Amino acid sequence: MAKSEAAAVVKDPATKGKLKLIILIVVAVLLAIGLSVGATWYFMHNAQSKPAETAETAATGKQPAIFEAMAPAFVANYNQNGRQRYMQVSITMLGRNQADLEALKVHMPVIRNNLVMLFSGQDFATLATPVGQEMLRQKATASVQEVAQKELGKVVIEQLLFTNFVLQ
Structure with missing residues (x-):
């Protein structure tokens, strides 16, 4: 125990x-x-x-950004010093309202025409500089905003973006 x-x-x-x-x-x-x-x-x-x-x-x-690509890409021909030159630019529109962007698509032929005329009227040497490209982008934005204001009564896009810019 x-x-x-x-x-x-x-x-x-x-x-x-x-x-x-x-x-x-x-x-x-x-x-x-x-x-x-x-x-x-x-x-x-x-x-x-x-x-x-x-x-x-x-x-x-602000509402969220909506990006709408304009297809096909724009091509413009230039004659510089007797040589044939080309510019190809792909554009994307930046807007905030999907319904307004859809309404703007109805007027896409007018917009494309104005942009082609704007692009073909530029000086090729100026387009080769970043400043020239930015000026062209701003002019293109103003052109599209002008069509939107005229046709829809309001500015639909904030700006155009060059998503591809080729000079040859």
Whole structure:
């Protein structure tokens, strides 16, 4: 009997140490679970409130940009110093309202005609410079905005973008 009491006394300190370790692990796991649930709730709550804020700013700010490519690319011929030269330019329109862009498509033959006339009336040497290209882009934008103002009563596009510009 003395041996069993001594064995019980020896097992008690080891059992108490293991019990403390188990309790510590359980508390740590519960704390980790609690933190993860709390963080998830916090970030999900913030994510749900942000679309309402963006809806507010969309009502007061600009609408998202809509890009509409004008196909096919424009090609213009030039005669410089007795040599035949070419310009090819692909254009994309930047607008904010899809319905207005669709309405502008009805007038695309007039727009394309005005742009072809504008492009063919340029000096080839000027087009070879970045400043000349930017001036041409601004003139083309003004030309399309003029047609939109005349036909639709409002400016539909913000600007024209040259997505491909080749001089040969």
